Amino acid sequence: MLNEKVAEIDRLIENRFRAHDLAELATSMPGTGSLLGAELLAGVGSDLASFAGLAPPWVPGSLTCPAPTSTPPAGTA
Template identity: 50%
Template sequence: MEAAQAQHTALPGEQLAAAMVVRLAKGVMAPDEEIAELDALIEARFREHPHAEVIRSLPGMSARLGAEFIAATGGDMDAFGSADRLAGFAGLAPQPHDSGRVSGNLRRPRRYHRGLLRTMYLSALASLKSCPASKAYYQRQRGEGKGHKQALLALARRRINVLWAMIRDRECCHASLSAPVAA
Protein backbone atom coordinates (compact mmCIF):
# COMPACT_ATOMS: atom_id res chain seq x y z
CA MET A 1 0.00 0.00 0.00
CA GLU A 2 2.79 2.38 0.91
CA ALA A 3 4.51 1.67 -2.38
CA ALA A 4 1.30 2.28 -4.33
CA GLN A 5 0.68 5.55 -2.53
CA ALA A 6 4.24 6.64 -3.08
CA GLN A 7 3.95 6.31 -6.84
CA HIS A 8 2.83 9.41 -8.61
CA THR A 9 2.87 9.19 -12.34
CA ALA A 10 2.19 12.45 -14.09
CA LEU A 11 1.33 12.59 -17.75
CA PRO A 12 2.03 15.60 -19.90
CA GLY A 13 -1.16 17.65 -20.28
CA GLU A 14 -2.88 15.98 -17.32
CA GLN A 15 -3.61 19.26 -15.56
CA LEU A 16 -4.85 20.82 -18.79
CA ALA A 17 -7.19 17.88 -19.40
CA ALA A 18 -8.53 18.11 -15.82
CA ALA A 19 -9.19 21.84 -16.23
CA MET A 20 -11.00 21.19 -19.51
CA VAL A 21 -13.20 18.51 -17.89
CA VAL A 22 -14.12 20.90 -15.06
CA ARG A 23 -14.95 23.64 -17.57
CA LEU A 24 -17.09 21.28 -19.70
CA ALA A 25 -18.93 20.01 -16.62
CA LYS A 26 -19.77 23.57 -15.61
CA GLY A 27 -20.96 24.27 -19.16
CA VAL A 28 -23.26 21.25 -19.07
CA MET A 29 -24.70 22.13 -15.66
CA ALA A 30 -25.27 25.84 -16.39
CA PRO A 31 -28.25 25.40 -18.77
CA ASP A 32 -29.98 23.10 -16.28
CA GLU A 33 -29.65 25.76 -13.59
CA GLU A 34 -30.91 28.46 -15.98
CA ILE A 35 -33.90 26.32 -16.95
CA ALA A 36 -34.76 25.77 -13.28
CA GLU A 37 -34.53 29.53 -12.62
CA LEU A 38 -36.72 30.32 -15.64
CA ASP A 39 -39.30 27.72 -14.58
CA ALA A 40 -39.46 29.33 -11.14
CA LEU A 41 -39.88 32.80 -12.69
CA ILE A 42 -42.62 31.58 -15.05
CA GLU A 43 -44.49 29.88 -12.22
CA ALA A 44 -44.21 32.96 -9.98
CA ARG A 45 -45.46 35.22 -12.78
CA PHE A 46 -48.31 32.80 -13.55
CA ARG A 47 -49.45 32.75 -9.91
CA GLU A 48 -49.86 36.55 -10.06
CA HIS A 49 -52.53 36.29 -12.79
CA PRO A 50 -56.15 36.65 -11.55
CA HIS A 51 -57.24 33.39 -13.24
CA ALA A 52 -54.25 31.32 -12.08
CA GLU A 53 -56.02 29.57 -9.21
CA VAL A 54 -59.01 28.68 -11.38
CA ILE A 55 -56.83 27.37 -14.21
CA ARG A 56 -54.63 25.32 -11.87
CA SER A 57 -57.69 23.71 -10.27
CA LEU A 58 -58.55 21.94 -13.55
CA PRO A 59 -57.09 18.41 -13.31
CA GLY A 60 -54.12 17.95 -15.61
CA MET A 61 -53.34 21.66 -15.89
CA SER A 62 -49.90 22.32 -14.41
CA ALA A 63 -48.41 25.73 -13.74
CA ARG A 64 -46.40 25.56 -16.96
CA LEU A 65 -49.43 24.58 -19.08
CA GLY A 66 -51.46 27.26 -17.32
CA ALA A 67 -48.81 29.84 -18.15
CA GLU A 68 -48.84 28.69 -21.78
CA PHE A 69 -52.65 29.00 -21.81
CA ILE A 70 -52.45 32.56 -20.45
CA ALA A 71 -49.70 33.47 -22.94
CA ALA A 72 -51.67 32.04 -25.88
CA THR A 73 -54.95 33.71 -24.98
CA GLY A 74 -53.52 36.93 -23.63
CA GLY A 75 -55.28 36.21 -20.34
CA ASP A 76 -58.43 38.02 -21.46
CA MET A 77 -61.35 35.67 -22.09
CA ASP A 78 -63.66 38.56 -22.99
CA ALA A 79 -61.76 38.92 -26.26
CA PHE A 80 -63.17 35.59 -27.45
CA GLY A 81 -66.81 36.05 -26.48
CA SER A 82 -67.64 32.34 -26.18
CA ALA A 83 -66.11 28.94 -25.57
CA ASP A 84 -66.75 28.06 -29.21
CA ARG A 85 -64.63 30.97 -30.44
CA LEU A 86 -61.87 30.00 -28.02
CA ALA A 87 -62.03 26.41 -29.31
CA GLY A 88 -61.87 27.70 -32.88
CA PHE A 89 -58.83 29.79 -31.99
CA ALA A 90 -57.21 26.64 -30.55
CA GLY A 91 -58.06 24.58 -33.63
CA LEU A 92 -60.41 22.33 -31.68
CA ALA A 93 -63.62 23.42 -33.43
CA PRO A 94 -63.86 21.80 -36.87
CA GLN A 95 -64.97 24.00 -39.76
CA PRO A 96 -67.03 22.82 -42.73
CA HIS A 97 -65.01 22.12 -45.84
CA ASP A 98 -67.86 21.53 -48.28
CA SER A 99 -67.80 21.89 -52.02
CA GLY A 100 -70.64 21.53 -54.49
CA ARG A 101 -72.82 18.55 -53.61
CA VAL A 102 -70.31 17.25 -51.07
CA SER A 103 -71.27 18.24 -47.55
CA GLY A 104 -70.40 17.11 -44.06
CA ASN A 105 -66.63 17.41 -44.43
CA LEU A 106 -65.27 18.89 -41.22
CA ARG A 107 -61.60 19.84 -40.93
CA ARG A 108 -59.34 21.74 -38.61
CA PRO A 109 -59.19 25.41 -39.64
CA ARG A 110 -56.10 26.56 -41.51
CA ARG A 111 -55.40 29.30 -39.02
CA TYR A 112 -55.26 28.36 -35.39
CA HIS A 113 -52.92 28.83 -32.45
CA ARG A 114 -50.72 25.75 -32.40
CA GLY A 115 -49.37 26.55 -28.94
CA LEU A 116 -52.87 26.63 -27.46
CA LEU A 117 -53.77 23.38 -29.22
CA ARG A 118 -50.62 21.78 -27.79
CA THR A 119 -51.42 23.08 -24.31
CA MET A 120 -54.95 21.69 -24.33
CA TYR A 121 -53.82 18.39 -25.86
CA LEU A 122 -51.14 17.90 -23.18
CA SER A 123 -53.53 18.85 -20.37
CA ALA A 124 -56.09 16.35 -21.72
CA LEU A 125 -53.39 13.69 -21.83
CA ALA A 126 -52.31 14.47 -18.25
CA SER A 127 -55.92 14.51 -17.01
CA LEU A 128 -56.39 10.89 -18.07
CA LYS A 129 -54.16 9.88 -15.14
CA SER A 130 -55.64 12.18 -12.49
CA CYS A 131 -59.31 12.74 -13.36
CA PRO A 132 -61.85 9.90 -13.46
CA ALA A 133 -64.35 12.08 -15.35
CA SER A 134 -61.84 12.75 -18.12
CA LYS A 135 -60.93 9.08 -18.30
CA ALA A 136 -64.61 8.11 -18.54
CA TYR A 137 -65.19 10.65 -21.33
CA TYR A 138 -62.10 9.40 -23.18
CA GLN A 139 -63.23 5.77 -22.83
CA ARG A 140 -66.69 6.70 -24.11
CA GLN A 141 -65.15 8.37 -27.16
CA ARG A 142 -63.00 5.29 -27.79
CA GLY A 143 -66.12 3.12 -27.42
CA GLU A 144 -67.76 5.18 -30.17
CA GLY A 145 -64.98 4.12 -32.55
CA LYS A 146 -62.66 7.11 -32.34
CA GLY A 147 -58.92 6.57 -32.31
CA HIS A 148 -56.63 7.65 -29.49
CA LYS A 149 -55.76 11.02 -31.01
CA GLN A 150 -59.37 11.81 -31.99
CA ALA A 151 -60.60 10.91 -28.50
CA LEU A 152 -57.91 13.10 -26.91
CA LEU A 153 -58.84 16.02 -29.16
CA ALA A 154 -62.51 15.57 -28.23
CA LEU A 155 -61.50 15.59 -24.57
CA ALA A 156 -59.38 18.71 -25.13
CA ARG A 157 -62.39 20.43 -26.73
CA ARG A 158 -64.56 19.47 -23.78
CA ARG A 159 -61.93 20.78 -21.38
CA ILE A 160 -61.88 24.12 -23.24
CA ASN A 161 -65.63 24.40 -22.58
CA VAL A 162 -65.18 23.52 -18.90
CA LEU A 163 -62.24 25.90 -18.48
CA TRP A 164 -64.17 28.68 -20.20
CA ALA A 165 -67.11 28.21 -17.80
CA MET A 166 -64.80 28.07 -14.78
CA ILE A 167 -63.07 31.32 -15.75
CA ARG A 168 -66.37 33.01 -16.62
CA ASP A 169 -67.90 32.06 -13.25
CA ARG A 170 -64.59 32.48 -11.37
CA GLU A 171 -65.03 29.06 -9.76
CA CYS A 172 -62.39 26.45 -9.09
CA CYS A 173 -62.91 22.91 -10.30
CA HIS A 174 -64.81 20.71 -7.85
CA ALA A 175 -65.71 17.04 -8.09
CA SER A 176 -69.28 17.96 -9.05
CA LEU A 177 -68.06 20.29 -11.84
CA SER A 178 -65.85 17.67 -13.45
CA ALA A 179 -68.43 14.88 -13.27
CA PRO A 180 -69.12 13.20 -16.61
CA VAL A 181 -71.89 14.90 -18.53
CA ALA A 182 -73.50 13.60 -21.70
CA ALA A 183 -72.03 15.60 -24.53
Protein backbone atom coordinates (compact mmCIF):
# COMPACT_ATOMS: atom_id res chain seq x y z
CA MET A 1 0.00 0.00 0.00
CA LEU A 2 2.74 2.48 0.96
CA ASN A 3 4.86 1.58 -2.10
CA GLU A 4 1.84 2.17 -4.34
CA LYS A 5 1.24 5.60 -2.78
CA VAL A 6 4.92 6.56 -3.20
CA ALA A 7 4.81 5.43 -6.84
CA GLU A 8 1.67 7.50 -7.40
CA ILE A 9 3.27 10.59 -5.90
CA ASP A 10 6.41 10.02 -8.01
CA ARG A 11 4.22 9.92 -11.13
CA LEU A 12 2.46 13.14 -10.11
CA ILE A 13 5.80 14.89 -9.55
CA GLU A 14 7.13 13.66 -12.88
CA ASN A 15 4.03 14.78 -14.79
CA ARG A 16 4.10 18.25 -13.23
CA PHE A 17 7.85 18.55 -13.78
CA ARG A 18 7.62 17.53 -17.45
CA ALA A 19 5.12 20.37 -17.99
CA HIS A 20 7.61 22.97 -16.65
CA ASP A 21 9.32 25.23 -19.18
CA LEU A 22 12.78 24.35 -17.86
CA ALA A 23 12.28 20.58 -17.52
CA GLU A 24 14.25 19.77 -20.67
CA LEU A 25 17.12 22.00 -19.60
CA ALA A 26 17.21 20.56 -16.07
CA THR A 27 17.25 16.97 -17.30
CA SER A 28 19.95 17.71 -19.88
CA MET A 29 22.53 17.58 -17.09
CA PRO A 30 24.08 14.10 -16.85
CA GLY A 31 22.49 12.01 -14.11
CA THR A 32 19.51 14.30 -13.66
CA GLY A 33 16.13 12.68 -14.10
CA SER A 34 12.63 13.91 -13.43
CA LEU A 35 12.71 13.68 -9.64
CA LEU A 36 16.13 15.30 -9.21
CA GLY A 37 15.26 17.91 -11.84
CA ALA A 38 12.04 18.74 -9.98
CA GLU A 39 14.00 19.05 -6.74
CA LEU A 40 16.54 21.33 -8.44
CA LEU A 41 13.85 23.64 -9.82
CA ALA A 42 12.02 23.64 -6.50
CA GLY A 43 15.23 24.65 -4.74
CA VAL A 44 16.49 27.36 -7.10
CA GLY A 45 13.33 28.35 -8.89
CA SER A 46 13.44 29.38 -12.52
CA ASP A 47 16.55 31.53 -12.07
CA LEU A 48 19.07 28.84 -13.00
CA ALA A 49 21.56 31.33 -14.47
CA SER A 50 21.88 33.17 -11.15
CA PHE A 51 22.15 29.90 -9.25
CA ALA A 52 24.99 28.81 -11.53
CA GLY A 53 26.73 32.15 -11.04
CA LEU A 54 26.28 33.16 -14.68
CA ALA A 55 24.06 36.17 -14.02
CA PRO A 56 23.27 38.47 -11.10
CA PRO A 57 20.17 37.57 -9.10
CA TRP A 58 16.87 39.01 -10.20
CA VAL A 59 15.12 41.22 -7.67
CA PRO A 60 11.32 40.99 -7.74
CA GLY A 61 9.74 44.34 -8.62
CA SER A 62 12.94 45.67 -10.12
CA LEU A 63 13.93 46.06 -13.75
CA THR A 64 17.62 46.18 -12.92
CA CYS A 65 20.07 43.89 -11.18
CA PRO A 66 21.19 44.83 -7.68
CA ALA A 67 24.61 46.36 -7.11
CA PRO A 68 27.23 43.99 -5.71
CA THR A 69 27.12 43.77 -1.94
CA SER A 70 30.86 43.41 -1.54
CA THR A 71 34.00 44.25 -3.44
CA PRO A 72 36.02 41.41 -4.95
CA PRO A 73 39.37 40.58 -3.34
CA ALA A 74 42.33 42.57 -4.64
CA GLY A 75 43.78 41.17 -7.84
CA THR A 76 40.64 39.24 -8.87
CA ALA A 77 38.75 41.97 -10.72
